[in-house]
Amino acid sequence: MLNNRGPRYKRSKLECKINRDIVWCALLLIFLCVFCAAASVIWLNKYVNPENIPFVPYGDSAQYNLGLxxxxxxxxxxxxFQAVIPLPLYVSIEIVKLGHVFFINQxxxxxxxxxxxxxECxxxxxAEDLGQVDYIFSDKTGTLTENKMVFMCCSIGGVDFPHKPIEENLDIEDHARQSFSNMSRTSSVLTESGLEQQLLYMLASQHTSSLGTQPDIPADIQCVHEFFLLLAICNTVVVSNHPHEDKLNDAGFMPASYYDASLNGSLPNSPTFKKSESQKTMFSIIDLQSSSTSLEASVAGSEYSFDRKICYEAESPDELALVRAAKSYGCQLLKRxxxxxxxxxxxxxxxxxxxxxxLQFDSDRKRMSVIxxxxxxxxxxxxTKGADCSILERLNSTYHEEPEAKKILQNTSDHIIQYALQGLRTLCMAKRVIGRAEYETWQQSYNVAQAALENKxxxxxxxxxxxxxxxxxxxxxxxxxxxxxxVPDTVATLRKAGIKIxxxxxxxxxxxVQVAYSTKLFSTNQQVLxxxxxxMRxxxxxxxxxLxxxxxxQSRExxxxxxxxxxxxxLEKSCQDCFLELVVHCNSVVCCRxxxxxxxxxVRIVRDNLKKLTLAVGDGANDVNMIQTADIGIxxxxxxxxxxVMSSDFSIARFRFLKRLLLVHGHWCYHRFAHFLSFMFYKNLISTFVLFWFQIFSGYSGSMQLGGIFLMLEHVLFTSLPPLLNGILDKDLSAETLYENPELYKQGPSGELYTKWSFFGxxxxxxxxxxxxxxIPHxxxxxxxxGIWEFGTTMMVILILIIYLHLGIxxxxWTWIQWFLMVINFLFFWCCMIVVHAFCLDCEHPGNPYWVMENTLAKPTHVLIVVITSVIALIPRFLYRVFQWTFWPNDVMSMTxxxxxQNQELTSEDSLDMTETTPPSGFKRNRIWTTNTREPQQVYRRQTSSEHISHPSIFS
Structure with missing residues (x-):
């Protein structure tokens, strides 16, 4: 948790653009207010006695002051004009985002x-940032991999010992019985069980009577015993009787879980070893020379029966796999x-x-030790166990002087490289015998460090x-x-989407490197640096x-x-610019160690210097730092x-879910939110400008031709619900199309739906x-x-209708919910106008809107004005979309x-196929039974590829 510096408040890219455009709205508001206020004062100065102007009560002329x-x-x-700054926009944004998250969760x-x-969100x-990701930073272990560790091989004293993984259907208890309780079986049985026969001989040898350095014990046998003892004790594994369940509770937390990282990678029951007072079994060899193909197990010492479960609980699957490997060869951790x-x-x-x-593991030392x-x-x-780079450089001088030690070091290094080339995770094991005086001296310095209050x-x-x-x-x-x-398919698809991983x-x-190639992060025709x-030089x-x-x-990736x-x-400042210039040209990067x-x-330098939207995904505590640093943490x-998970913005169970989360939900959220923002700004601007034009013809008196009640309801009720629903449900393309065409995702990172010039458009x-x-009504x-109320009522009807038609363009x-809500909303607006004008006499004091709506509807010119005005007002928007879809469509429009x-072609072909012939008597006719020269399977394949066409079967 030392890597957790606290969560960073995150805002989406579109939110930042909203704040910028709100500033433009504020400047526009100031301009309109200053212009109208100046025009009003100029208009009033035309009169000698402004207080006598009808319907403009300015009071006593003696108190009249120009500045005031x-x-x-x-x-x-x-x-x-306060509506030009869309204050309800932020509430609407939260509702839309809540709808986005709800449907993703479902x-x-x-x-x-x-x-x-x-x-989990x-x-x-x-959420809309999921559709604009430029870079993905991913951990490997547990993120790209299963984090189910399988012990495959080991190198002991410079000798390579392969380990055959135990079959998935072989229980660990059966495996233990097979390996040691039935030692009279042939060696082939042991080999089939997955254990290395030579190691079993060496471990069961009676030469080892105690630990530590013994001169009378062969070095290779002693090294094997020390190796497996290290696997058993150099860890923080806890032995318990009952495993924890690995599941989330209601608060969203997961208890410490027991994870069975057994040798076969499956989740079998834990081995059970219970000490029996009457029978005690010690794994040993009676006579190594008696047979080269069989082993005898003697009964002596203490025996362990399989009556009680012992569960190993580890901080990492690596430790658990090593402990289980030691146990499988007889070195069993019993209690800690x-x-x-x-x-x-x-x-x-x-x-x-x-x-x-x-001495706990840390990422700087890259090793852990137990004394x-x-x-x-x-x-x-x-x-000590740890990374090869942290162990091999700290070996004693004999490995650089004595030929035998040099050979062991060289062989071990070669084996490590061999394991790594196979894509295996490697660890080095080492020991050291410490003198009593040296230990006591070191212990004093260690205690001082442990008691330190600063830089502990x-x-x-x-x-x-x-x-x-x-x-x-x-x-x-x-x-x-x-x-x-x-994982390989997800990585390849995300790379096609233009995302750098x-x-x-x-x-x-x-x-x-091996994992990078197996996950298709690197391709065979890619130039790898x-x-x-x-x-630094x-x-x-x-x-x-x-460079x-x-x-x-520049042709190759x-x-x-x-x-x-x-x-x-x-990452140093002197090299950082050159490094950033280099990685900009790289489609994929692997940072190891x-x-x-x-x-x-x-993550920080890419985010801050390249100004790109970053996504970090990981599964462990070591990934918390980059998850919180990235714009999106998963x-x-x-x-x-x-x-x-607790430090992230979103949590998923598998890496492959990123494909759907980004390409489908991310694309939809960005598309919906961008269009929603554009519409909300448009809706508020058009109503503000309508009020502004009226001021020119009303002496800049501040009068409004639109009733105050209806103007308020227009923003809150009449025109708010349809765009909200559109911002939640609208889809430009189906999920299947977005899956099959990852290139369509590039629309988001380029930000083409809402640019810095969108507001001015x-x-x-x-x-x-x-x-x-x-x-036009004027x-x-x-x-x-x-009168002013009839004029304003006609204008209000046109305003609502134009907003709805603009939204439709x-x-x-379209879904039935959108149609239903739009029709109901428009009818509700008309009903409100009729009811208020029929029964409210002084709602718009000092005016009287009584029966205005009814009188307006009775005039034929009203409907004509509404239709003509709506058509003329929307002609530029309609023509812009027509020309855009025809001459310069974006990728989404082209795919649509x-x-x-394709659907039209399939429809015409299906109609032709179904009318050509009649099937034989007794057979049902369907879309596949035709006399078309194409094969029936080809017809079926083409028809089922359509996303929107559905034809009923035709019977004879």
């Missing part, structure tokens, strides 16, 4: 049946407490070791570095972590060289692989706790429509006995036209 009058007029117009395609975990205000660890060892039985210190004291000899032994973490890390040195290499392990289902992992470079340097030179190569040949140490140089802080730093509820459109809306009623898909043409 200008301030009063300005304040009056602030109230009249999508069963984002529900993972295996774990029972649905999609933890941030309501950035704060000060002691109990293990069962072949040839020795129960052994209790005193734990002196546990124990041997119960008999009193030796202090340090066991740094002091503890330095103290651990002081004791973790001069190692004796024991070996290495290779653990397989299989890819999640659908980075994988940030702490694994070895070879492992990360390797960046691994020892200092060489890093700068290598990046400059790569020259890219500029010479480029991928980049960079390790953690080189990344630290590249990186720390959690480096993950956050990489947590995967996996096997490493809930820290990533909306302004011009609403300005023209307001001119038509005001001046000219029609000019020099007639039509901008709508891509293509689908409609």
């Amino acid at each position: 009058r200008a301030l009063i007029e300005f304040s009056k117009y602030i109230i009249i 999508d069963l395609n984002l529900y993972h049946e295996g774990t029972g975990k649905p999609f 933890r941030a309501l205000n950035i 407490s704060k000060d002691f660890v109990h293990v069962f060892l072949p040839g020795q039985g129960d052994v209790t070791l005193k734990i002196l210190h546990v 124990v004291e041997h119960p008999a000899s009193g030796e202090i032994i340090l066991y 973490d740094e002091l503890l890390k330095n103290s651990a570095d002081d004791i973790e040195k001069d190692f004796e290499l024991l070996g290495a392990t290779g653990i397989e972590d299989t890819l999640q289902d659908g 980075w994988v940030l992992t702490g694994d070895k470079q070879e492992t990360a 390797y960046l691994s340097c020892s200092d 060489s890093t700068q030179e290598r990046m400059t060289e790569y 020259k190569q890219i500029h010479l040949d 480029v991928g980049l692989i960079i390790d953690g140490s080189t990344l630290s140089f590249a 990186v720390t959690p802080l480096q993950k956050g730093a990489v 947590g995967i509820s996996g096997q490493e706790g809930m820290q990533a 909306i302004l011009l459109d609403s300005l023209f429509q307001s001119i038509a809306l005001y001046f 000219l029609a009623y000019f020099d007639s006995n039509t 901008e709508t891509y898909s 036209k293509k689908i409609k043409l």
Whole structure:
């Protein structure tokens, strides 16, 4: 949790654009108010005695002050034109976003049946950003992979020992019985069980009577025992009797879970070993020379029956896999407490070791250690496991001087590379015997660091570095972590959508590269650049060289692989610009051996310097930093706790769900929200301009031809519900089309639906429509006995109708709910006008709107004015869309036209096929039974490819 710096408040890109356009609205409001206030004062100054102007009560002329009058007029117009700043917009935005999240949550395609975990939205205000992602930063383990660790092989003393994974249907208890309880079986049985026969011989050897360094024991046998002892005790695994259930509670938290990362990668029941007082079995070999094909098991010491379940609970699946590997070879962890660890060892039985210190793993040291004291000899032994880069560089001098030690080191290094090239996760194992005096000296410094109030973490890390040195290499392990289902297809599809994907992992470079190719992050025809340097100068030179190569040949896709140490140089200010220029040309990047802080730093520089929208996805506590740094943080509820999920904006159960979340829901949310914003600005601007034009012909008196009640209801009720529903339900394309054509997603990152110029286009459109809306009725009623209320009523009817028709032009898909609500809303508006004008005598004091609506409807000119004005006002908008769809369509429009043409062709072909012949008597006629020369399967295939066509069967 040290990587969690607290959540960052996040705003979507469209929200930032809204704030910018609200500033333009405020400036427009100030301009209109200043203009009308100045015009009002100028108009009043034409009169000698302004207080005598009819219907304009200005009071006594002695108190008349020009500056005061200008301030009063300005304040009056602030109230009249205040709708130009859409204050209800923010409430409407929250409702629309709530609708977006509701429908995403209801999508069963984002529900993972295996774990029972649905999609969860933890941030309501950035759903539309899912449709504008430029970069995805992903963890590897548990995010791209299953995080189900399978022990595959190990290297001990420079010798490679492959391990055959246990069959999924073989229970661990049966496996243990098969391996040790029935040792009289042949060696082939042991091989089939998945265990390495040679290791079993060495572990069961009676030469080992105690721990520690024994001169009378062969070095290879002692190394094997020490290796598996390290696997059993160098961890934080807890032994319990009952496993926890891995599920979310009502509060959204997951209890500490028991995860069975067994050797076969399945979830079998935990092994059960119960100590029996009457029978005690020790795994040993009676006679190694008696037979080369069989093993005998003697009954001595203590036996473990399978009556009671022992559950291993680990912080990570890696530790659990290693503990289970040690158990499968007879080195079983029985119990752990704060000060002691109990293990069962072949040839020795129960052994209790005193734990002196546990040096926890951290991302800087890249290793963990445990210091124990041997119960008999009193030796202090340090066991360490960690990354090869953190272990091999701290070996003692014998590995650089003695030929035998050099050979062991070289063989082990080769095996590690071999494992990594197979895509396995590798760890190195080492030990060190510490002298009593050295330990006591170190313990004093460690206690001081532990008691420090400032820089405690740094002091503890330095103290651990002081004791973790001069190692004796024991070996290495290779653990397989299989890819999640659908990851390669998801990565390939997201890359086609124009999204650049980075994988940030702490694994070895070879492992990360193999995973990158298997996930289709890198393609075979892609140019892959390797960046691994020892200092900042060489890093700068290598990046400059790569940039020259890219500029010479820009036709090929480029991928980049960079390790953690080189990344630290590249993130420095002197190299940062060159690094950013390089990664801009890269379609995919793999960063290996990186720390959690480096993950956050990489996301931050891309977000802040490239001004791109970033998405980070991870499953563990090490991913919290980058999840919170990214514009969108997605947590995967996996096997490493809930820290990533609790720090994220959205949570999913599998990486493959990103495909639907971004390409479908992200695209829809962006499309809906962008059109919703445009319409809301348009709606408020047109009503404001209509009021402005009236001021010119009313002496800038502040009068309004639209009734105050209806003007208020127009914003709140009459024209608010249809755009809200449209902003939640409108779909430009079906989910299937978006899935099959990931290139359509590029519309979001480019921001073409709502640019920085969109507001001015909306302004011009609403300005023209307001001119038509005001001046056509004005000219029609000019020099007639039509009153202000009848004039305003006609204008209000046209305003509502134009807004609805404008919304219809901008709508891509219609549902019965949208039709129903729009019709009901318009009828409700008419009913309100009729009822209020029929019964309300002084609703618009000092005017009297009594019976105005009824009288207006009785005149034939009213309907004619409404129709003509609506058509003329919408002609520019309609023609703009016609020309856009015809001559310069975007990708979505082109795909929509293509689908409609295909559907029309299928409809005409189906009609022709069904009318050509009559089927034989006794057969039912359907779409496939035709005399067309095409094969029936081809006909069926073409017909079922249509998304919208459905034809009934025809019977003879």
